[in-house]
Amino acid sequence: MDDAYIVSCDREWLLSLIPKIREFLKDRLHLELHMGKTQVIDVRRGVEFLGAYILPYRTYISNESLRRMMVQMQGMGNVSKESMYHSVNSWLGVLSHYDSFNIRCELFMKTRFLRYGSFDRDMTAFTLSKPTTDIAA
Numbered sequence: 001m002d003d004a005y006i007v008s009c010d011r012e013w014l015l016s017l018i019p020k021i022r023e024f025l026k027d028r029l030h031l032e033l034h035m036g037k038t039q040v041i042d043v044r045r046g047v048e049f050l051g052a053y054i055l056p057y058r059t060y061i062s063n064e065s066l067r068r069m070m071v072q073m074q075g076m077g078n079v080s081k082e083s084m085y086h087s088v089n090s091w092l093g094v095l096s097h098y099d100s101f102n103i104r105c106e107l108f109m110k111t112r113f114l115r116y117g118s119f120d121r122d123m124t125a126f127t128l129s130k131p132t133t134d135i136a137a
Contacts, residue, residue, distance in 0.1 A: 005049055014040050052098060061098045069094070073107070081116050081128055088113060088126040096124045 008014050018038060025031040041047055046055040051065035061069075069091055076084060088108065095104050104123035113119075117128040 003050060005047060007043060011040060051094075059098050061095060061100055061103070065094075066103070070107070084113075084116060085126060085128050092119075092124050092126060096122075 006014060006017065018033070022033040025033050043056055046053055048054075048062050051062050053060045053062050072087070073091075076087065079087070092104065092108070095107075101123060108119060108123065108126070113126070117126055119126055
């Protein structure tokens with residue numbers, strides 16, 4: 001089953017949903033609710049969900065997701081410009097869903113990326129530079 005979360009101010013109501021959800025999953029979908037992964041958490045503490053850390057008024061990329069992204073960046077080595085272009089825009093796409101402008105600047109405003117292209121003002125898209133040999137004389 002996919003991950004899901006339910007938000008409410010009423011902890012007791014949330015706890016009362018667990019047996020109902022378990023019954024629905026079993027009877028209708030022939031699935032089982034994994035009790036070891038079922039949690040009722042105070043939303044003020046934040047919740048890690050699908051690679052994000054969600055707080056009431058802000059969403060961050062999780063440390064684990066950011067670490068994996070940085071490991072992938074370090075492992076790029078000698079990839080083609082096109083491959084780098086696709087990877088960078090994929091990472092920017094993921095990061096653009098979070099309050100991460102400073103993280104995007106820190107990760108991508110490096111000579112390694114800037115020698116091949118440029119970023120838009122919001123750091124949400126990377127464009128490859130045209131080779132100088134393509135410029136008409």
